Amino acid sequence: MKLVSFRVKQFRSVENSGWINISDVTAFIGTNESGKTNLLVPLWKLNPAKDGEINAIQDYPRDEYHIIRALKNKPIFIEAKFHLSERVNNKISELTGLPKVQVEHVIVKRAFDGEYFVEFPEAKGPIEPDVRFIRELINQTIQDIQGVSSTIKADEALKENILRVLDSSLVELGSMKEDTLDLQQMNRIKENLQGIDLSKAAKRSTISPRFGQLIDEIDAKIESLDIPELEENEEVNQYIVERLPSFVYYSNYGNLDSEIYLPHVIQNMNRVDLGVKEAAKARTLKVLFNFVKLKPQEILELGEDFPQGASPSQEQIEIVAEKKKERDVLLQSASTQLTSRFREWWKQGDYRFRFQADGNHFRIWVSDDKRPEDIELEARSTGLQWFLSFYLVFLVESQSSHEGSILLLDEPGNSLHPIAQRDLSAFFDNLSRTNQILYTTHSPFMVDPNHLDRVKAVYIDSAGSTAVSANLRAGEGQVKQTQSIYPVHAALGLSVSDTLLQGCLSVIVEGPSDQYYLSAIKNVLISKGLILPNREIVFIPAGGVKGIAAVVSIITGKDQTLPFVLLDGDGPGLSSARKLRDSIFESSPDHVVLVSEVIGLVGAEVEDLFSIDFLADIVTRMLPRPADLEEDFSDIIQPGIPIVSQIETYASSNGIELQKGWKVELAQRTKTQLLKGRTVKNIDDNCLEIWSRLFKQLLEE
Template identity: 55%
Template sequence: MKLTKFRVQNFRSVVDSGWIETENVTALIGTNESGKTNLLTPLWKLNPAKGGEINPLADYPRKRFNDIRNMDKKPVFIEALFELDDNLVKQIASLAEVPVDHIRIAKVTRDFAGGYTVGFPNAASIHFLEKKEVYSLISDARDDISAIEVGKSEEVLKASMLSTLDTLIAEISRGIASITSMVLKSYAERLNTVDLDDGLKRSMIVPRFGLVVDAMNEMVVRVSKPTPSSNVQARDLVRKNMPTFVYYSNYGNLDSEIYLPHVLDNMQRDDLGSREEAKARTLKVLFEFVKLQPKEILELGRDSPVIITKTVNQANQALSETRSPAPSDEEIREIAAKKKEREVLLTSASADLTAKFRDWWRQGEYRFRFDADGDHFRIWVSDDKRPEEIELEGRSTGLQWFLSFYLTFLVESADDHKDAILLLDEPGQSLHPLAQRDLSKFFDNLSLNNQILYTAHSPFLVDSDHLDRVKAVYVDENGATVVSSDLRAGVGNKAQSNSIYPVNAAVGLSVSETMLEGCQPIIVEGPSDQVFLSAIKTYLIRKGQFTPNRETVFVPSGGVRGVSAVMPILAAKTEVLPYILLDSDKPGEDMAKNLKSHAYQGQSERVIMVSDIIGVAGAEIEDLFSIDLIAPIVDRLLRGHQDEDFSASAKKGEPIIPQIEAYAKQHNIQLPLGWKVDLAKRVKLRILADKNPYEADTQTLLRWKLLFEKFMHPNENGNLESAI
């Protein structure tokens, strides 16, 4: 099961987060005290792998504490949508006797009383039918039977049929637009009062009337059929297969010297504080990695017991000692063999950790050595710059944290937490920026088996190539935590602007690094443009339609007004005017005109308008995609807001954004902040999930190829004097 989105309500500082879409890796970016932890914690408490008890004093919002405490029915604080895997879908579809599409998505909620609900949003129950459908069934049958010629022996039967049908037609005509299951049952009962046994063996009216009887009975079954949500076995299967959530906010750095008897004692206790519990957990995975239990290491390292008995002679108050006999030669050899075995095991584990750790930690070539001496277990570290061994505690806090972090996930993700969803609160704060960047890459690899959601405020933990996975978290004017996918919506909102600052910084860092690596930067207006173009690039490369000689990077400028600010920075680094792609709306046209008459005079081919590619006036980035692909995605984005789908009225050959906005206005739909970014991410997923969405759409492919060919033919002699 894969988490696709979740929603937090009435939990601590969160009034209503709205639906937060999740990817394999999702980053919640915001300032301190913005409420990032208050988004991860309720998700953890939906199905915690360990701990995660509901604490009213800590979890109820303070403003509503008294109200919620006195409620008989506690409110839901977390709801999540999961995409079920194929095997589970088949099992539930078979149990509930519904199409697989109806139960592909499951919704799970939990309330403050600890109660769960499980439902299937795509399998909404049908409690009524439209009058038009039922009227057509009865009216068509009435017309057909009326037109059939019968003999005298069937005249009474025909009259009875027509009378019954006429009565139903009259009732349906007078009734409301929707017909309930109870009314349908009454119609079926009246149809069944007609005695068809009075008909001839070769009768023509009996089979026709029988068809309407069967169809009405089928309608009754359809509206009376229970939904999968009412199937206890179906709900239990979802709960049983729901992934657990593992929340980590303190990994408990390993100590360099570990006292084994103390470790054994802590592993048996269940009354440890959070800090001690975190350290005990890390020690547990350490010894699991070594493939030895602390007790086994302790026993392998001990000499034969030498019992010292101390007694006090009460007569003279003298202390006397009685020692056990010295070990025999055979016992000495046995002790030596055990110590040798322990040494080999620890040496092997040391080499294994050194090799695996090197793949992730790129801040040096580190070597680890595990050592056990009596009751003590030590971790020694050396590297190429400092070949002498130093205790782990003598090395940087960042190295200690990363080693503890790495061991925890290396072991747990392959064992107890396989397929679990990992919730990481402010990971890697003590790491060097380059190590934080490596940590981000580590997340990508770890997400192959475990979805990851993490909070951060460091730009080095924001992947500028995947801004679609970033959510901005900030505090609104009412003091409530708000989440937004729109990384540009902070204009005029200081709190949100502060939250997305790491994103802007990450983009700037990416641009600087890109220039050093000789990539081709393309300035675009915003994050949605970046998502759309990254999807096109990936698709074309995958299909062999685009073979760049250097990496193409799309740099969001924060809107049309930001283009003039970003352009000279890139130009100064590359000594070439960068390409710019602009929407062909009014702001884009004005910016293009200004650039071509000043900075890009004589290099106007580097300012590309979307309308230049598709030949539609006023076209925007979304119009690079066929309306047949994008319109159904808009329907899903706005689902639940209207009766008529957008795709039914969408017009080809016209810009789609004005159509969407007009449609929303017509149906009184308030388009949320960041809706264009959400649309871009859904389109990207659709394109990359479908192997050939444009295999037959040669016109769209030609447009994409034309655009990217323009990007890859820069004139290295671009005039920079007016640009810098």
């Protein structure tokens, strides 16, 4: 089961987070006290791998504590949507009788009293048989039986009775006012057919088997209808809850010490009353010894010497010496293994580890090319200590007790150097092949500018609750929100600086949604050989038209070569284009490109670069669907009108609230859909022609 999205409600500082879409790696950025931890913890408590008990005093919202405490049925605080594996999907389809496409996704909810609730959002229930289908089934049976010639005298009477019953069933079907048959009506049809007693038919009868086939087909339809409602199907609910992935929450990574007292290690590994810090260290030591296949008790025993004052024989001396030699070989072998495996992950130096045991003490020494002398681990950088501890815990536990778990990391890598934090981001990419990862951070070096679709901004809204948005500029009027997304600005600045040094082609766009669209279009055009850029094309979001001039001044090359600017053809875009062409771009007005001029559609925005049917289908799947909705968005879409205005009008007319960041979510969904191989093959030729024309204009400087 793979986590697709989740929603937190009435948990600590979170009133209602809204549905948060999740990738293999998802980052939550925000200021201190914005509530980032309060998004991870309830997800952990959905199905914790360890600890994670619901605590009323800590977890209920303080202003509603007295209300929730008095409720008999406690409110749901976490909802998580999962995509089922093929094996689980097949089993649920088998248990429910529903087609697999209706049970591909499941939503699991948990209330403060610990109770679970299971829901299949796409399930429509069993399909009621069509009256016309049943009529055709009976008519075909009549034709088959009428065409049977039999030499058995008893068959003639049976044939007459069967045809009479089938005719009466057709009459009853003709009186039906609905187009489909419910369970009660199907049972009535079956009762009518069971008026024929086939037990008295001749053994060699040729009519009886054909009539029995009809009854079997009617039974199959009844069986598909006669299944319990999904919410009441305890077997299905239990099956799903038992297969939930466990959630592993880490906020303390238990840095290793350089000198370890083995008797304490052996004792602490079995204790449950340790403090948080000591428990974290005990866990790290346990995985260290597991990783290098050493047992603390064995290391201790192999190093045992003679009691003080003892007079050992030569044979005893040789036995003790042999044991110590074996211990040295074990430690050397384990040291070599750790050194070799650690180099695969850590790129900040060529480190070598050496384990040493001296009596009851176990030491870890570290050396590298720049500092070849052995130095205790504790005397090396905090970053190295942290990364080694982190590496051991996650590499070992993700392959054993945490296999398939979803990892929730609170502020990982704070003590690492910025370059090492980037390595940690690469570590996450590798680890996410087996474990989805959600983490919180303040650091721009933990934000991958090539994957901004992974980043969610967390901030305090005007009501004082924790809010989260995929739109990194959602709630921009609030100072706290601007502070929350500062790491993204910094990450983008670092990314831009790096790429500028490599001589990329910079194109400034209004916002992140434009960046998603154009990056995806670029990849499609390159894959089809329609453009062959000789340098990287980078789309830099300016945070709206007001920020364009500032970004231009930052990234203009030393030779004063101006970047390109791509603007929407709406009012703000047209106004900005005029100002830029009359000032900064007076010498290069063709570097200011309007989408409306490229497409030839008044008011066109970047969304209008796509086929209207292609985008309308994605919008239809993205928007909530009220129960009284009569027409989907794709049913009312009109060509020749900018699609954004149509989306806003449609939502307003149908009482659909467009969430903050909806344009960014639409861009992310479009990018994902567009880059699927099957979709790329079917891109509209007119779209390809427009895209090619736009990019050739950008490339022809």
